[in-house]
Amino acid sequence: MKRKLILATLLIVFTALTAFGQKVEDVNIKKLGPANLNYRKEAKRIMIADFQVNYQTALNLEDEKKGGKMWRGGIKGDAKASLTVVLDGLNPDDLQTLTDQLYAEYVADLKAQGFEIAPIEELWENKAYEKNREDRWELKAGSGPEQGKEFGVILTRPSIQKFVVAQRTVDKENGSPLSKLADYETSTENKVINQKTDYIFNKVVLEVIVFENSQSELSRTLNRHAGSAQVNAETTFKISEASTNRFGMGTFMAKGGVEVADVMERQKFEAGQNADTDKRGTDMGVLRVWRVENREDANFATVKCDPALYLKGAELGVDAFLKSTVQAMADKAN
Numbered sequence: 647m648k649r650k651l652i653l654a655t656l657l658i659v660f661t662a663l664t665a666f667g668q669k670v671e672d673v674n675i676k677k678l679g680p681a682n683l684n685y686r687k688e689a690k691r692i693m694i695a696d697f698q699v700n701y702q703t704a705l706n707l708e709d710e711k712k713g714g715k716m717w718r719g720g721i722k723g724d725a726k727a728s729l730t731v732v733l734d735g736l737n738p739d740d741l742q743t744l745t746d747q748l749y750a751e752y753v754a755d756l757k758a759q760g761f762e763i764a765p766i767e768e769l770w771e772n773k774a775y776e777k778n779r780e781d782r783w784e785l786k787a788g789s790g791p792e793q794g795k796e797f798g799v800i801l802t803r804p805s806i807q808k809f810v811v812a813q814r815t816v817d818k819e820n821g822s823p824l825s826k827l828a829d830y831e832t833s834t835e836n837k838v839i840n841q842k843t844d845y846i847f848n849k850v851v852l853e854v855i856v857f858e859n860s861q862s863e864l865s866r867t868l869n870r871h872a873g874s875a876q877v878n879a880e881t882t883f884k885i886s887e888a889s890t891n892r893f894g895m896g897t898f899m900a901k902g903g904v905e906v907a908d909v910m911e912r913q914k915f916e917a918g919q920n921a922d923t924d925k926r927g928t929d930m931g932v933l934r935v936w937r938v939e940n941r942e943d944a945n946f947a948t949v950k951c952d953p954a955l956y957l958k959g960a961e962l963g964v965d966a967f968l969k970s971t972v973q974a975m976a977d978k979a980n
Contacts, residue, residue, distance in 0.1 A: 668906055668907060668908045668909060668955065668958060668959055668962060669906070669907050669908070669962075670904060670905070670906050670907075670962050670963060670966045671904065671905040671906070671907065673900050673904050673966050673967065673970045674900060674901040674902060675898055675899070675900055675901075675970045675971060675974045676898075676899060676900075676901050677896050677897070677898055677974065678896070678897040678898075678899070679895045679896035679897060680895055680896070683894075683895060683896045683978065684978040684979070685846060685893065685894065685896075685975065685978050685979035686978070686979060686980075688846050688894065688979065689843075689844040689845055689846070690760055690761050690762060690979070691761065691762045691763070691764045691844060691845040691846065692756055692761045692762070692763055692764060692845065692846050692848050692893075693764040693766070693768065693769050693843075693845040693846065693847050693848055694753075694763065694766070694807070694809070694848045694849075694850070695766075695769055695809060695810050695835065695838075695847060695848060695849050696803070696809045696810065696811065696849045696850065696851070697749050697752070697803060697804055697807070697809065697849075697850045698801060698802070698803050698850070698851055698852065699741075699744075699745045699748065699801075699802050699803075699852045699854065699964070700794050700799050700800070700801050700802075700851070700852065700853045700854065701736075701741050701799065701800045701801075701802070701854045701960070702733075702798055702799055702853070702854060702855040702856055702857060703732065703733045703736060703798050703799070703800055703856070704730065704731065704732040704733065704797060704798025704857070705729075705730070705731050705797075705798055705857035705858075705859075705879055706728070706729070706730045706797050706798065707728070707729045707730075707859060707877040707878075707879055707917075708726070708727070708728045708729075708877065709726070709727050709728075709866075709875040709876060709877045710724065710725070710726040710727075710875055711724065711725045711726075711874060711875045711921060712724055713725070713921055713922075713938065713940070720923060720924055720925035720927065721923070721924055721938055722921045722922070722923045722938060723921050723922040723923070723938035723939050723940045723941060724921065724940040724941070725874055725875040725919045725920060725921040725922075725940075725941055725942075726875050726919060726940075726941070726942040726943075727875035727876055727877050727917040727918050727919045727942070727943045727944075727945075728877065728917060728942070728943075728944045728945070729877045729878075729879055729915055729916065729917040729944075729945045729946075729947075730944075730945070730946045730947070731857050731879055731915055731946075731947045731948075731949060732798070732946075732947070732948050732949065733856055733857075733948075733949050733951055734948050734949065734950050734951065735950050735951045735952065735953055735956075736951065736953055736956060737953065738790075738791035738800055739790070739791070740953065740957060741791055741800060741802055742788065742790055742791055742802050742805065744957055744960060744961060745788065745802040745803065745804055745805075746788075746804050746805055746806050747961070748804075748852075748961065748964050748965070748968070749804035749806065749807065750804075750806070751965060751968075752850070752968050752972075755968065755969055755972050756972060759972060759973075759976040760976075760980070761976075764844075764845040766785065766807070766808050766809060766810065767785075768845065769810055769838070769847075770785045770810055772838055772841075772843075774834050774837040774838045774841070775810065775834065781813070782812065782813055782830075783810055783811065783812060783813060784810075784811045784812075784813055785808050785809075785810060785811075786808055786809065786811055787803065787804065787805050787806065787807055787808045787809070788802055788803030788804050788805045789805065790802075790805070812830065812831045812834075835847065835849065835892075839894050839895055846893050846894050847892070847893070847894055848891075848892065848893055848894075849890075849891075849892045850890075850891050850892075850968070851888075851889060851890050852885060852889045852964055852967070853885065853886035853888045853889045854884075854885060854886070854960050854963065854964070855882065855883075855884060855885075855886045855903075856881060856882060856883055856910055856949075856951070856956075857879050857880070857881060857882065857949075858879065858880060858882050859877075859878070859879060860878045860879055860880040860914065861876065861877060861878040865878075874918060874919060874920045874921060875918065875919050875921075875943075876916070876917070876918040876919075877916065877917050877918070878914070878915070878916045879914070879915045879916075880912065880913065880914045880915065881910045881911065881912055881913045881914075881949060882905070882910065883905065883906050883907075883909035883910045883956075883959050883963070884903040884904055884905040884906065884963065885900065885903055885904040885906075885963040885964055885966075885967045886903050887899060887900060887901065887902055887903040889903070889904075889967060891967075891968065891971035891972070891975075893975045896975070896978075898970075898971035898974050898975060899971075900967055900970070900971075904963045904966050904967045905963075906959040906960075906962055906963040908955070908959075909955050909956060909958075909959035910949075910951065910956075913949060915945065915947050916945070917943045917944065917945035918943055919941050919942060919943040920941070921938075921941065922938040922939045922940075922941055923938060924937055924938050
C-alpha cells in the first residue's frame with residue numbers, strides 16, 4: 647500500500663514538474679485600425695458580443711500538379727499528394743471546461759482594468775440586428791463543443807454567458823459560401839461600431855493550433871517546376887496569429903502568434919509524388935501513342951498528446967494573449 651502511495655506521489659510530482667516547464671514565448675501585440683485610435687472618449691463599458699475558442703485537432707493538406715504536354719515533347723501524368731494528421735488523446739468536454747475558465751479570467755481582467763461588462767441584451771436589441779433577426783441571429787450561450795468552420799477544428803463558446811451569434815443558415819442565401827457568412831457578420835458588427843453607443847463593442851476569436859503547414863513557398867515553386875506534388879506539416883503549439891481581440895474600430899493580434907514551449911513533441915510529416923512521364927511514346931505505325939498514369943501519395947498519421955500538458959499550454963497561451971491585448975487596449979483608454 648505504501649509503495650502504491652509513493653508511486654502515485656511521484657507521478658503527481660513528475661506531472662507538476664513537466665507542466666511547470668511549459669513557458670510562453672514573447673508576445674508581440676500589433677493593432678489594426680486607425681493610427682490615432684484611442685478609447686479615452688469611450689464609455690468604460692465593454693460589450694462582449696462573442697467569445698469563441700477554436701481548438702485544432704486535425705490538419706489536411708493537399709497538393710496537385712496537373713499533367714499534360716511537356717515542353718520538349720512527351721506527356722506527363724497528374725501527380726497528387728495528400729496528408730492528414732490527427733491529434734489523439736483529448737476529451738472535448740475538457741475543452742469546454744477550459745473555455746469557461748478562460749472567459750471568467752478574461753472578464754476578471756477587464757474589470758481589474760476598470761471596465762464594466764455591459765449586458766448582452768443591450769446588443770441583442772440594437773437596430774443593426776433587427777432585420778430578419780430571428781432567422782439570422784441567435785442569442786445563445788455555448789452548449790458544448792461544436793464542429794468548427796474548418797476541417798479538424800472544435801469550436802467552443804462559454805456556457806456561462808450568452809452571445810449574439812450568426813446562424814449558419816445565413817450562408818445559404820443566394821448560394822453563398824461560408825466566407826459570405828463571415829462577411830455578413832463583419833458588416834453587421836461594423837454598423838454597431840459606427841453607432842454612438844455607451845459601450846465598446848468587443849469580439850474575441852482564439853485559434854489554438856497544434857499542426858501547421860511547414861512547406862516554404864520556394865519549395866512549393868521548385869516542386870511545381872519539377873512536376874511533382876508535395877505537402878509537409880509539423881507539430882507546434884501556439885495561439886495562432888489569426889487570433890484576434892477586437893475593441894471597436896481596433897483589432898489587436900499577436901504578430902507570429904503566441905507559442906508555448908514543451909507541450910507537443912516535435913514531429914514532421916510529408917507526402918510526395920512525382921509525375922509519371924512518357925517522353926518517347928510508342929510507334930503504332932501511322933500514330934505515336936503516349937501512355938502515363940495519374941499517381942497519388944496519401945499519408946495519414948495520428949499524434950498522441952498529453953491532455954494535461956495540452957490544457958495547461960492552452961491556458962497559458964490564451965491567458966498571455968488576452969492579458970496583452972487587454973493591456974494594449976487599456977493603455978489607449980486611460
